[in-house]
Amino acid sequence: MNRDARSRRQVLAAIGSAATAGLAGCGFTSLGDQGDSIDTETSDNPAGPTDSATPSPRTETTTSTSYEACMEPVGCLTFDEPPERWVANDGIYCDMGVALGLADQLGGIGSPRRYYTGYYEELPGVTLDKTNYPALSRGTRMPKEPFYAVDADIHLIDPAWLTNTFGWTETDVEEIATNVGPFFGNYIREQHDVWHTYRYYSLSEVFGKVAGLFGRRSRYEKWKAIQSELTDDIQSRLPDDRVELLLLRPQGIPPRSFFPQYIGDSVSDLQWQVVEVDDTLKGSGIPEWGTRIDYETIARIDPEVIVMETQFADDFVLEESFREFVLGHMREHSVARNLTAVENDRVHAGGINYQGPLISLFQTEQAARIAYPDEFGEEELFDRDRVARMVTEGG
Structure with a gap:
């Protein structure tokens, strides 16, 4: 210009x-x-x-x-x-x-x-x-x-x-x-x-x-329809008993301490709002901001599911190495290996907390799979081709 x-x-x-x-x-x-x-x-x-x-x-x-x-x-x-x-x-x-x-x-x-x-x-x-x-x-x-x-x-x-x-x-x-x-x-x-x-x-x-x-508001309207359909589908299939989930941001490779992440109303937690999990941190007495916790503290609250998210696109939490550098370490750690989530293979990589409209679709689908695998398994919960057409053609 x-x-x-x-x-x-x-x-x-x-x-x-x-x-x-x-x-x-x-x-x-x-x-x-x-x-x-x-x-x-x-x-x-x-x-x-x-x-x-x-x-x-x-x-x-x-x-x-x-x-x-x-x-x-x-x-x-x-x-x-x-x-x-x-x-x-x-x-x-x-x-x-x-x-x-x-x-x-x-x-x-x-x-x-x-x-x-x-x-x-x-x-x-x-x-x-x-x-x-x-x-x-x-x-x-x-x-x-x-x-x-x-x-x-x-x-x-x-x-x-x-x-x-x-x-x-x-x-x-x-x-x-x-x-x-x-x-x-x-x-x-x-x-x-x-x-x-x-x-x-x-x-x-x-x-x-x-x-x-x-x-380009028509693209927004099309996304909103897809997002609403995804949300409605997931929430119509949620079990009566909500899973207890602990959201963490790991520090170090392998991680030995973590920033606990309370699930709130912010954009970074959108997917967890949709799947309506029970936040293990609520009522735990752990400060909401500015603190780190170790495996001993995690063992005290002992959640059903542990999810580790990240701020960075090149973080190991988003890579295949997650199983080696996180799960492998936890399974050998004297405290972490006895956690319920570790014993039941329910420790997961949770994605990135800077999510826009497209990223949020994928991470909402992922959250449903993580929280309720018996219901959602590896099912694709939204149409990739439909989303791609919205982006590339406006339709």
Whole structure:
């Protein structure tokens, strides 16, 4: 895209850019949703997926095509044509772009390690090679220079996350939003950050907003139908007795300590909400955040099922080596080998907790198989070809 075209579109996006710049710091006051998504791919349902906000007067009166979406903490963005080049930080928003058929317009990835693409191998025609895209992060830093180099029309990143994680200032956010492209995102993976004082959204809500901004809401509607059917099918077949499950994040190879993961309402736990397991950690007295536990502590609560998840796409929890480096070690450990889950071969790799709309389908299916193998076994619970057509053809 040439700079003149970008400038024209940034004028229309000024409200979002200004809101992002002014509210991204630790002491911001949330704007709230000021409107909803509209696009031209589906004109019969211009409202957002679940929001109750009233569209702005501009949305109701204009006769020209526009692409608008609103989200806390960034406010509203409006484009006269869909953004083209985009970037995202991790597997939540990157996966949204792929689900919308926008992989060829991806300009860069903030943290490639937090984006697992292996599930795409099961979707005919859907591919993404992360090595083809520049990483915006530099270890534990997120400098501004890569943002200029990528030169994206829009950044699907929560600017408040940048200021509170990487030390960006409001001036830094305003600089990139003005000179490169606006920010549009809400950090929805977990719900424990003290700085996240504004609204959290569900995965479906955010995906609907992103889809509207890119003029591809019909793909979102198709995904929502698939996701709803998968959820309804699983929940209609759940046994009366729910399994007790312990969710852990292992530390080290082989793991000798673990971060316990309470199952909550966040996007990272979406699959466990669907399968309605009993969280062994509830009532255990183990702190929810900032603590590690060892095998002795796990033995005290002795869950039926143990699942180990990860933040990183190259982690052994997502590889075949899981059985060697985790199960093999546990079966030889003097305490771990006596755990009920180990004795019954019910220790599992659980996937990555940065999950967007496509990844969540696979991990919800996997969760059902893990929790209730007698009911679901290795059954495929959603149609891969149907999902692939949604991505590649919009149908």
